Amino acid sequence: MTDIRGNIVTLRPALESDRRDVFEWLAESDVTASMMGPPLYPELPVPNWEEFTDDYGPNFFDGSTLEVESSYIIEVAGQSVGHINYEVRDAPTRFAELDIWLRSMSYTGHGYGPDALVALTGHLYRTLAIDTFLIRPSARNPRAIRAYQKADFVVVPMSTQEQLDRYGAGDYEDAVVMVKAISS
Numbered sequence: 286m287t288d289i290r291g292n293i294v295t296l297r298p299a300l301e302s303d304r305r306d307v308f309e310w311l312a313e314s315d316v317t318a319s320m321m322g323p324p325l326y327p328e329l330p331v332p333n334w335e336e337f338t339d340d341y342g343p344n345f346f347d348g349s350t351l352e353v354e355s356s357y358i359i360e361v362a363g364q365s366v367g368h369i370n371y372e373v374r375d376a377p378t379r380f381a382e383l384d385i386w387l388r389s390m391s392y393t394g395h396g397y398g399p400d401a402l403v404a405l406t407g408h409l410y411r412t413l414a415i416d417t418f419l420i421r422p423s424a425r426n427p428r429a430i431r432a433y434q435k436a437d438f439v440v441v442p443m444s445t446q447e448q449l450d451r452y453g454a455g456d457y458e459d460a461v462v463m464v465k466a467i468s469s
Contacts, residue, residue, distance in 0.1 A: 286298035291400040291403060291404030292403075293361060293395075293396055294404065298356075299355075299356035303346060304346050307368045310367065310389075311332070312332055315390045316393070320426065352373065353372065354370065354371060357370070357401075366387055367387035367398070378417065380418065382452070383406075383420045399436040400436075403436050406436070418438070419463070421463065422461055424460075441462045448462055
């Protein structure tokens with residue numbers, strides 16, 4: 286596993302020693318309320334450590350399943366600012382679903398998220414020949430939607446049933462389907 290370089294960020298393969306930090310950034314930071322938990326997201330409770338480790342098993346942190354899923358730490362000038370991961374799926378066609386979060390609100394608004402998404406999608410295209418990428422933020426998170434649009438993700442209007450049929454269950458009842466396609 287090697288680092289992936291963007292214009293601003295470097296994506297460093299996540300290690301088991303990063304796992305607790307990644308959990309805390311997701312579930313115990315000042316960005317948590319913008320992604321999950323009451324009052325804004327009552328349907329998506331904040332996970333505890335056990336729930337997190339069930340969702341993000343050791344393979345996300347050891348590089349053993351790069352062809353299927355993996356995690357990276359987003360770094361700027363050697364400092365960890367967030368986390369990004371992917372899962373490759375084959376139905377109905379081959380695509381990768383991405384998830385990203387920054388460690389603190391102080392790291393938002395600097396272009397780190399969009400740069401990380403561009404770097405990772407380019408890397409997956411070059412190394413795994415994946416040309417379609419999916420990300421599904423909540424409609425209640427317009428800031429995330431704008432950031433993903435900066436990384437060339439496009440909103441694809443889709444009913445909840447269409448989304449379920451095509452991509453499986455998402456995290457949010459009001460998920461916005463955003464797709465990025467890379468053509469050669």
